[in-house]
Amino acid sequence: MKSKYIIGGIIVVLFLGIGGYSFVNSSVEYASLSKAEESGKKVQVTGTWVKNKGSQYDPKANTFIFHMKDEDGKIARVVLEGAKPNNFDISTSVVAKGKYDNGTFHASEVLTKCPSKYEGKAEEHPEGLDPKSEQAEM
Amino acid sequence: MTGITVKDITQRFNRRTVLKDVNFTAEQGKVFGITGKNGSGKSTLVKIISGIISPTKGSIAFTRNGEDIPSEKRHEHIGLVGPYLTLYEEFSALENLRFFHSIRGLKYDEQQSNELLARLDLPTDRSDPIAAYSSGMMQRMRFAFALLHDPAFLFLDEPTSNLDTDGKNKVHGIVRELSAERCIIIATNDYEDFVLCDDYYSVDGSVPALLEQPAN
Amino acid sequence: MALAVKPASALFQKDVRSELRTRYTLNALLMFVVISISVVLFSVAGETLQPEITIGMLWIVMFFSAMSGMSRTFVAEEEKGTTMTLQLLASPSSIYAGKLLFNLLLIVCLNAVIVVLFLLTMEKFAISQPGLFWLVILLGGFGIASATTIIAAIIAKARTKGTLFPVLSFPILLPLIMAGISATKTAVMGTTWEAAIPDLQLLVSYIVVVITTSFLLFDYVWKD
Amino acid sequence: MIKWWKIVLFVWIGVFSALGIMTPIAGGLSDLAIFAEVGDTRLIPVAMKIADHDLTEQEDGTFLVAGEDKYGDDAMFVLPEKPAGFSEAEGYLLDARYDKENHRVVAAEILGDYPGWSFPYIPGLGERAKIIFFHVPMSWMTVIAFLVSMWFGIKYLRKKNLIDDAKSAYAAGLGLLFCILATVTGSVWAQFNWGTFWNWDPRETSIFVLLLIYGAYFTLRSAIEVDEKRARLSAVYSILAFVTVPFFIFIMPRILPGLHPGSADDVNAGPVVSSGGMDAGMRVILYSMLLGCIVLFGWLMSIQMRVFRITQKQEADDIAAAEAIS
Numbered sequence: 058m059k060s061k062y063i064i065g066g067i068i069v070v071l072f073l074g075i076g077g078y079s080f081v082n083s084s085v086e087y088a089s090l091s092k093a094e095e096s097g098k099k100v101q102v103t104g105t106w107v108k109n110k111g112s113q114y115d116p117k118a119n120t121f122i123f124h125m126k127d128e129d130g131k132i133a134r135v136v137l138e139g140a141k142p143n144n145f146d147i148s149t150s151v152v153a154k155g156k157y158d159n160g161t162f163h164a165s166e167v168l169t170k171c172p173s174k175y176e177g178k179a180e181e182h183p184e185g186l187d188p189k190s191e192q193a194e195m
Numbered sequence: 196m197t198g199i200t201v202k203d204i205t206q207r208f209n210r211r212t213v214l215k216d217v218n219f220t221a222e223q224g225k226v227f228g229i230t231g232k233n234g235s236g237k238s239t240l241v242k243i244i245s246g247i248i249s250p251t252k253g254s255i256a257f258t259r260n261g262e263d264i265p266s267e268k269r270h271e272h273i274g275l276v277g278p279y280l281t282l283y284e285e286f287s288a289l290e291n292l293r294f295f296h297s298i299r300g301l302k303y304d305e306q307q308s309n310e311l312l313a314r315l316d317l318p319t320d321r322s323d324p325i326a327a328y329s330s331g332m333m334q335r336m337r338f339a340f341a342l343l344h345d346p347a348f349l350f351l352d353e354p355t356s357n358l359d360t361d362g363k364n365k366v367h368g369i370v371r372e373l374s375a376e377r378c379i380i381i382a383t384n385d386y387e388d389f390v391l392c393d394d395y396y397s398v399d400g401s402v403p404a405l406l407e408q409p410a411n
Numbered sequence: 412m413a414l415a416v417k418p419a420s421a422l423f424q425k426d427v428r429s430e431l432r433t434r435y436t437l438n439a440l441l442m443f444v445v446i447s448i449s450v451v452l453f454s455v456a457g458e459t460l461q462p463e464i465t466i467g468m469l470w471i472v473m474f475f476s477a478m479s480g481m482s483r484t485f486v487a488e489e490e491k492g493t494t495m496t497l498q499l500l501a502s503p504s505s506i507y508a509g510k511l512l513f514n515l516l517l518i519v520c521l522n523a524v525i526v527v528l529f530l531l532t533m534e535k536f537a538i539s540q541p542g543l544f545w546l547v548i549l550l551g552g553f554g555i556a557s558a559t560t561i562i563a564a565i566i567a568k569a570r571t572k573g574t575l576f577p578v579l580s581f582p583i584l585l586p587l588i589m590a591g592i593s594a595t596k597t598a599v600m601g602t603t604w605e606a607a608i609p610d611l612q613l614l615v616s617y618i619v620v621v622i623t624t625s626f627l628l629f630d631y632v633w634k635d
Numbered sequence: 636m637i638k639w640w641k642i643v644l645f646v647w648i649g650v651f652s653a654l655g656i657m658t659p660i661a662g663g664l665s666d667l668a669i670f671a672e673v674g675d676t677r678l679i680p681v682a683m684k685i686a687d688h689d690l691t692e693q694e695d696g697t698f699l700v701a702g703e704d705k706y707g708d709d710a711m712f713v714l715p716e717k718p719a720g721f722s723e724a725e726g727y728l729l730d731a732r733y734d735k736e737n738h739r740v741v742a743a744e745i746l747g748d749y750p751g752w753s754f755p756y757i758p759g760l761g762e763r764a765k766i767i768f769f770h771v772p773m774s775w776m777t778v779i780a781f782l783v784s785m786w787f788g789i790k791y792l793r794k795k796n797l798i799d800d801a802k803s804a805y806a807a808g809l810g811l812l813f814c815i816l817a818t819v820t821g822s823v824w825a826q827f828n829w830g831t832f833w834n835w836d837p838r839e840t841s842i843f844v845l846l847l848i849y850g851a852y853f854t855l856r857s858a859i860e861v862d863e864k865r866a867r868l869s870a871v872y873s874i875l876a877f878v879t880v881p882f883f884i885f886i887m888p889r890i891l892p893g894l895h896p897g898s899a900d901d902v903n904a905g906p907v908v909s910s911g912g913m914d915a916g917m918r919v920i921l922y923s924m925l926l927g928c929i930v931l932f933g934w935l936m937s938i939q940m941r942v943f944r945i946t947q948k949q950e951a952d953d954i955a956a957a958e959a960i961s
Contacts (some may be wrong), residue, residue: 066626069620073848076616077881095602099463142830146673168829209862210797210950224616247498248635251795251863267502281492282527283425285432298500340496459813561875565868571860578854582847583879622692624878628871631792635864 086140090127093157101154102127102162106145125151125162133157137164144169196380197259198222199244206239206255211260213239217253224349226374228392229382235399237382238277241352244380245275259347271299274341277352282336284326290314291325291336292343299344311339316365330357338366349373352382367391374405418501422509426484429517436483438519443479447472448528459535466595469529470588475522475552478577481559484510485567492565498633507560507629511622514556514563530624537599543607544598550614551591557618558583561625565630587617644934648927657766659728659747662756663704665742667733676732678743679761681705682753683712684726690717702726704740705753712740725749728821755914766824767917772925776932777845780810784852788870798943801867803873804856805939810934811849818842839878846918848876933938 093100104127106112112123121137135153145151148169155164204217213236213271231237242248243324244255257264257272264272282291288310296303306357308320315335325336334357341349351370370379370391381388389395430436451468460468488494497506528549538544557579566575594610594615601607661682670677682705691699698714712731718724726749729742756766787803790796821842826832834841855872859865 062627065623068623072616072619072623073878073881076613076620092606145439147669163850168831170833186513207863209860210947211954218613242495242635245499246634247495267504270502273499275497279492280496280499282493282496283493285429294421294425295500298418298425298505300415300417300421354616558875559878561871565855565872566858568864568868569855570860571858575854575858582844582851583876584843585847586879615656620878621875624875628874631867631871 089129090131099156101152103152105150112194131160135164137167142167142169153194200256202254204250206270207251221378221380223378225378225393228395231398237398242383246291272347274346274349276337276341276354280337285324287322288325349379415505418505419508423512440480444525446474446560462599465533465536470592472525477555481514482563482576483601484513485505485563486572503630511560514560518556520550522548535561540598540604543604547594554587557621590614644930651920651923659753660756661753663706664708664710666756671733671735678730678732680732682728689721710740714742768920768924770820772928773813776813776928777810777817780806785873788873791866791870807852816845831938940953
């Protein structure tokens with residue numbers, strides 16, 4: 058009787074582990090650009106704004122266009138239907154929700170993620186905002 | 196030894212104590228009676244012994260030929276007749292018996308099943324669902340359900356309710372016939388059933404002599 | 412685990428035969444499927460839907476049809492009063508196994524009907540990976556059946572059985588539904604089936620975890 | 636008779652809540668520089684210490700002071716007016732921006748005296764960072780309460796003592812309360828930080844599922860009349876929920892990338908989980924609040940258990956009295 062619970066418990070823990078592990082590679086909501094292209098689904102892609110390619114807002118079409126680099130280093134042009142998001146300039150990463158199509162990511166929403174470092178001194182500057190790299194570009 | 200030892204059984208429903216510290220031993224060769232007024236917990240006790248209800252406290256040991264039967268195997272050795280048992284009414288009598296055979300892992304033999312039905316004075320030629328059976332016939336079907344796997348432990352809760360005099364005699368005959376090699380427990384308020392018992396336990400402490408005597 | 416195959420299959424056959432005889436569940440379920448797909452079609456009104464929305468609708472219909480059918484096996488025993496009879500006939504684990512088998516069969520048939528109706532009625536609902544698609548539908552159905560079987564056993568003992576069933580099932584099923592929808596999207600719109608491997612892993616481990624836990628806990632649900 | 640530890644608990648939670656809310660947020664030069672680089676002219680709070688009490692009046696009427704920021708970086712800073720008591724002041728908390736060319740901190744307003752203790756300025760969060768002291772302990776309590784509830788559920792199944800079931804239900808009730816509070820605080824924060832009340836971020840999804848499970852648990856309890864049956868079935872349900880939901884609560888939000896601090900693409904792997912990821916002062920307050928919440932949880936549990944025991948005794952007495960009459 059007791060062995061039933063031990064064996065059952067081991068099976069449950071083992072498969073919880075497998076299930077948890079599969080989440081590592083899962084793309085339930087968030088994906089990379091290449092995965093977005095592969096699946097053709099509407100996904101959320103996390104990446105960073107490629108600062109040296111700039112950003113622009115077109116008031117007539119009400120679109121905000123920028124380039125983003127995903128975690129795999131792939132760069133895509135992002136067209137957001139809407140205005141420039143809050144805190145866009147200082148964000149460490151952005152999340153674009155939308156579909157990838159022919160090199161352009163059509164986003165319905167772009168959320169910005171700001172440094173969530175609760176440490177004392179901002180030792181690392183957010184990417185593209187480091188004064189030294191800024192000077193090098195100039 | 197073949198028998199049952201009931202130890203310190205306590206049952207509570209909604210914090211109300213239905214049974215308190217029940218202790219008794221029933222053995223093969225003797226018919227054991229459980230008595231008590233209506234609503235005193237006879238049926239609850241029978242259900243606990245049968246393993247349908249797990250008690251709040253206490254334990255029950257089943258022994259067959261000196262060997263202990265683990266709780267998950269007890270259903271193979273128990274036959275229960277009770278007014279609360281319902282059979283599959285959308286099936287015919289034989290279909291019910293066939294299902295009982297197969298779920299118990301026994302080989303189904305139509306000849307044998309017909310014999311069992313005939314022994315209980317049930318029709319063997321009907322193939323309509325048992326939903327149409329009278330309450331007396333249904334009670335006989337419950338006996339068919341309980342006796343089919345030839346159990347070593349037979350629990351009869353109000354076995355003669357809904358039965359006519361013929362049926363009662365039949366049941367009493369079966370009890371006498373089987374009691375030699377089996378452990379039989381009868382929960383009853385009926386004096387005629389009670390006289391079969393060699394020993395008894397009264398759930399509410401009432402005296403069996405006060406049981407309803409037959410009218411004549 | 413005293414899992415005996417014979418009692419389980421006997422119970423399974425009994426349920427199938429009983430169902431074929433009375434057709435309580437089958438007829439109601441078929442009508443439910445037809446009605447819910449009609450509602451979807453009315454609301455679409457001839458427009459071509461985005462595949463994401465169609466997939467969402469497909470899973471909604473699958474979930475709610477399961478909700479109207481999966482509880483039947485246990486609720487029927489409870490309503491007929493045959494629960495005690497079953498307790499005297501077989502061990503709890505074989506009862507659970509038999510009921511699970513019946514629900515698996517029921518949901519496979521149900522999902523097949525739903526998907527075929529969807530494919531017939533939804534215009535431009537093209538599937539790029541049919542093999543993966545059917546695998547996901549099968550695994551999703553198994554997952555729904557495995558989780559809802561023990562929940563059905565729980566609600567059979569409660570009042571307000573019908574409304575309670577989806578309330579209890581939905582949170583438990585949510586991980587499965589999310590993985591299932593994601594894998595279905597890959598099957599419909601994706602270019603490779605490998606993208607769905609994590610989701611498939613998740614579906615399989617979900618099913619194993621839920622069935623194992625159900626076997627361990629079923630005694631407590633089953634015995635009064 | 637109020638026991639001493641209850642007073643300690645109130646004082647503890649009160650003091651740390653006040654510390655969490657009142658402690659000013661102040662950045663340093665590097666924080667100012669981030670905004671200056673992108674030409675953002677917003678003002679942020681910084682703490683500047685006066686190096687020597689020498690005040691230079693400039694042509695535009697402002698005053699130039701030599702100083703250093705809270706991290707010890709040297710900079711000149713400009714005050715808009717001559718503050719009273721300048722010669723005694725240690726420094727100031729300023730609302731300021733950075734003048735890159737002249738390497739000067741330009742204050743628009745003096746917010747107060749130099750704070751002896753301050754939280755770091757987090758770009759994009761600002762004052763909103765303080766929600767961590769309330770939101771995070773609440774979310775943790777939600778999960779802890781769930782575990783406690785399941786633990787007593789298992790204990791009931793083993794021992795069949797209805798007191799365990801009552802504990803299980805009360806833990807779940809408190810869990811539901813904390814869950815609602817965590818959801819609301821998180822949602823309000825999301826509105827001000829992400830611009831949307833709800834985004835179906837993995838963390839949001841997971842707390843939503845927990846909310847649903849708590850809801851389902853209580854719906855199930857209300858649908859069963861017999862105490863023993865209710866105890867048994869709700870214990871089974873909470874175990875079942877526990878083995879399926881960890882996919883959501885513990886694994887998914889940590890592994891999936893997301894907007895939430897602590898998700899997979901967060902360099903710090905979460906402000907609480909990783910070591911050194913959070914300012915020591917903030918961490919002390921956060922953990923103190925968590926400790927306070929746990930003790931509060933235990934206390935609320937014990938109150939409810941006392942009520943339970945009293946009602947149970949009352950009922951038993953009633954039953955005994957009724958039996959004595961009949």
